[in-house]
Amino acid sequence: MKNYTLVAPCFFGMEKILAREIKNLGFEIIKTEDGRITYKTDEDGIAKSNLWLRCAERVHLKVAEFEAKSFDDLYENTKRIDWSTYIPYGAEFPISKASSIKSKLHSTPDVQSIVKKAIVDSLKKKYMETGMLKEDKEKYPIFVFIHKDKVVITVDTTGDALHKRGYREKANKAPIRETLAAGLVYLTPWRPGRILVDPMCGSGTILIEAAMMGLNMAPGLNREFISEKWRTYDKKIWWEERKKAFEAIDESVKFKLRGYDIDPESVEIARENAEIAGVSDYIDFEVGDATKFESDDEYGFIITNPPYGERLEEKESIQLLYKELGYAFKRLNNWSYYLITSFEEFEYEFGREADRKRKLYNGMLKTYYYQYVGPRPPKAING
Ligand SMILES: C[S@@+](CC[C@H](N)C(=O)[O-])C[C@H]1O[C@@H](n2cnc3c(N)ncnc32)[C@H](O)[C@@H]1O
Numbered sequence: 405m406k407n408y409t410l411v412a413p414c415f416f417g418m419e420k421i422l423a424r425e426i427k428n429l430g431f432e433i434i435k436t437e438d439g440r441i442t443y444k445t446d447e448d449g450i451a452k453s454n455l456w457l458r459c460a461e462r463v464h465l466k467v468a469e470f471e472a473k474s475f476d477d478l479y480e481n482t483k484r485i486d487w488s489t490y491i492p493y494g495a496e497f498p499i500s501k502a503s504s505i506k507s508k509l510h511s512t513p514d515v516q517s518i519v520k521k522a523i524v525d526s527l528k529k530k531y532m533e534t535g536m537l538k539e540d541k542e543k544y545p546i547f548v549f550i551h552k553d554k555v556v557i558t559v560d561t562t563g564d565a566l567h568k569r570g571y572r573e574k575a576n577k578a579p580i581r582e583t584l585a586a587g588l589v590y591l592t593p594w595r596p597g598r599i600l601v602d603p604m605c606g607s608g609t610i611l612i613e614a615a616m617m618g619l620n621m622a623p624g625l626n627r628e629f630i631s632e633k634w635r636t637y638d639k640k641i642w643w644e645e646r647k648k649a650f651e652a653i654d655e656s657v658k659f660k661l662r663g664y665d666i667d668p669e670s671v672e673i674a675r676e677n678a679e680i681a682g683v684s685d686y687i688d689f690e691v692g693d694a695t696k697f698e699s700d701d702e703y704g705f706i707i708t709n710p711p712y713g714e715r716l717e718e719k720e721s722i723q724l725l726y727k728e729l730g731y732a733f734k735r736l737n738n739w740s741y742y743l744i745t746s747f748e749e750f751e752y753e754f755g756r757e758a759d760r761k762r763k764l765y766n767g768m769l770k771t772y773y774y775q776y777v778g779p780r781p782p783k784a785i786n787g
Contacts, residue, residue, distance in 0.1 A: 464558035482522035563630030570626035599704035603694035605663030608674030664692030
């Protein structure tokens with residue numbers, strides 16, 4: 405049976421949550437670095453990781469790691485690899501991305517062309533090809549990552565990034581990434597059966613991710629992955645893992661989530677997205693003002709991604725919004741609430757210091773996830 409070393413990149417701040425997901429799939433973590441996790445799997449690892457990881461941005465197959473302080477080092481070490489075990493005859497292999505941090509080889513376009521040349525030369529020798537290598541079959545995108553002169557070369561097994569689940573055909577102005585939305589839910593003790601509300605739901609991403617988690621629905625079921633077309637990866641594994649993922653959906657779990665937004669168009673978009681995701685029976689979306697949110701229920705959860713007020717002219721209205729949210733949420737009995745924002749003085753405006761706060765990057769934007777943790781319900785309510 406084959407073993408793979410895979411590398412899963414993620415947003416900064418999400419490493420621990422992603423590591424837990426990887427362990428839960430039964431794989432062994434080798435290394436956790438800022439924004440990426442390296443782990444070992446057996447042969448089903450590529451299919452399982454792509455189908456199931458909610459917080460990873462991609463899944464890469466690690467091919468090599470070596471030191472390179474010159475372009476000669478880079479060329480020789482890359483050419484030495486038997487690329488024919490990864491790239492079959494006729495396949496396309498663009499060097500999709502190169503990045504270099506604190507390293508002698510800092511010109512990434514040069515890194516890309518040297519790596520391309522080395523792989524071409526290695527493959528030509530193996531396939532005894534003297535002319536141009538044909539590249540008209542399935543795709544194996546190559547990624548090169550250099551950090552402190554250490555080069556890691558990988559092949560992307562994912563294609564379109566993992567946050568593209570296939571359900572968000574439309575989005576409102578500032579949608580949160582699906583991978584981050586899933587992470588926000590993971591960082592709370594919410595479980596199906598407990599009340600969950602997003603009172604500023606926009607295109608509905610947080611609730612759709614929560615519903616998929618509640619149903620044990622794999623996030624990758626609605627889409628395809630580039631490695632499904634590979635000749636070098638047994639298609640049977642993909643079929644089996646897809647079948648298992650379908651069978652794993654647990655519709656016996658009963659729960660209903662609630663989403664509100666002040667903007668009717670966003671509510672419409674959220675409904676459509678939930679429909680495409682196959683979770684519309686589990687979420688009610690309504691137009692509503694979060695600052696007027698009230699509930700007679702107890703022990704509920706709010707997870708929300710309010711506007712951040714990034715533009716200067718929005719500052720005053722954001723301060724007012726956060727103040728009003730602070731008043732509204734304080735009236736709720738025994739609730740827990742979780743808000744993500746880049747607004748620096750959020751706690752001051754909201755009127756309460758968070759029990760916990762966690763630094764997370766929403767793309768390149770530094771945000772904090774403010775966590776106000778309410779009491780646990782008595783056993784009977786907890787179900
Ligand atoms: C950053 S967006 C949320 C994006 C959402 N997480 C998504 O994935 O699309 C903030 C949302 O808050 C809504 N909003 C702003 N003020 C509101 C209020 N007082 N009540 C309800 N929604 C509000 C906006 O219409 C916008 O859709």
